Amino acid sequence: MRPLRYSINVTLDGCCDHEAGLPPDEESMRYWTAQLERADALLFGRVTYEMMESAWRKPAPGAWPDWMEEWQKPFAETIDRAQKYVVSSTLSEVDWNAEQVQGDVGQAVQRLKQESGEGLWVGGVTLPRALVDLGLIDEYEFLVQPVLAGHGPTLLAGLRERIELELLGRQEFRSGAVAVRYRPTRVRT
Numbered sequence: 001m002r003p004l005r006y007s008i009n010v011t012l013d014g015c016c017d018h019e020a021g022l023p024p025d026e027e028s029m030r031y032w033t034a035q036l037e038r039a040d041a042l043l044f045g046r047v048t049y050e051m052m053e054s055a056w057r058k059p060a061p062g063a064w065p066d067w068m069e070e071w072q073k074p075f076a077e078t079i080d081r082a083q084k085y086v087v088s089s090t091l092s093e094v095d096w097n098a099e100q101v102q103g104d105v106g107q108a109v110q111r112l113k114q115e116s117g118e119g120l121w122v123g124g125v126t127l128p129r130a131l132v133d134l135g136l137i138d139e140y141e142f143l144v145q146p147v148l149a150g151h152g153p154t155l156l157a158g159l160r161e162r163i164e165l166e167l168l169g170r171q172e173f174r175s176g177a178v179a180v181r182y183r184p185t186r187v188r189t
Contacts, residue, residue: 002117003138004043004109006128007035010155011145016125017152018051021145026071027173028143033075035141036082039121043101043109046088048124053096056080085112087127106134125153133160139183140165146176 009021022028036042044052056079059065064073084098087105094100101108109131112120122128122137131137142155165182172178 001113002040002115003119004113004122004131004136005035005039005119005139005141006122006131006137007032007141007143008123008125008128008155009143009145011147011149013148013150014154015149015152016155017149020149020152021143021147022175022177024072025175026069027175028177029072029075031143031171031173031179033078036075036078036121039082039119040115040117041083041085041112041120042079043085043087043112043120043122043127045124045127046086046091047126049084049086049088049091049094049098052079052123057096105130106136109134109136129156129158132156132163137184139168139181141179141181143177143179 008016009018010016011020015021024032056076058076058080064076068076080096082097084094084096085101085108086094086098087101087108088094091100105127109120113136119138122131128137164185166185168181168183170178170180
């Protein structure tokens with residue numbers, strides 16, 4: 001069985017809007033590239049899928065856009081080639097190495113977890129909260145930004161119950177950001 005990891009950037013006050021934290025730098029991009037390389041597949045809701053695709057899908061001509069720095073390309077290449085699963089009731093089809101998840105989300109994700117491999121990775125806000133409520137997240141990974149946003153969507157707002165976590169590891173960055181990894185301390189069914 002492969003674990004499901006929830007990973008996201010978050011400010012000190014819990015905001016997880018992708019524009020609220022520090023701009024990505026070379027060190028954080030290397031970190032996220034390594035994390036994505038640990039995943040057999042990525043799991044996205046519609047909003048995150050569309051946001052990631054617009055930023056990181058390789059253009060048809062085959063060259064990365066001029067705005068992309070050289071140090072961003074390994075991340076772009078990793079996410080571009082990754083297998084993706086998209087949970088959406090509004091998209092009629094997906095591409096970009098993606099399959100649409102059909103039917104009951106909990107059952108579909110449980111089936112994906114039953115496959116062998118290193119793990120699944122989920123990002124975003126709404127889908128992860130639903131997966132936490134279903135007890136399907138095996139590991140939490142937060143890149144905590146040294147920023148107080150004061151607004152925006154907050155991390156896992158509206159959870160049905162409290163989840164106690166055990167620290168698995170931490171890594172400090174030159175920017176002042178800290179990556180922390182946790183797992184739930186009790187198994188939910």
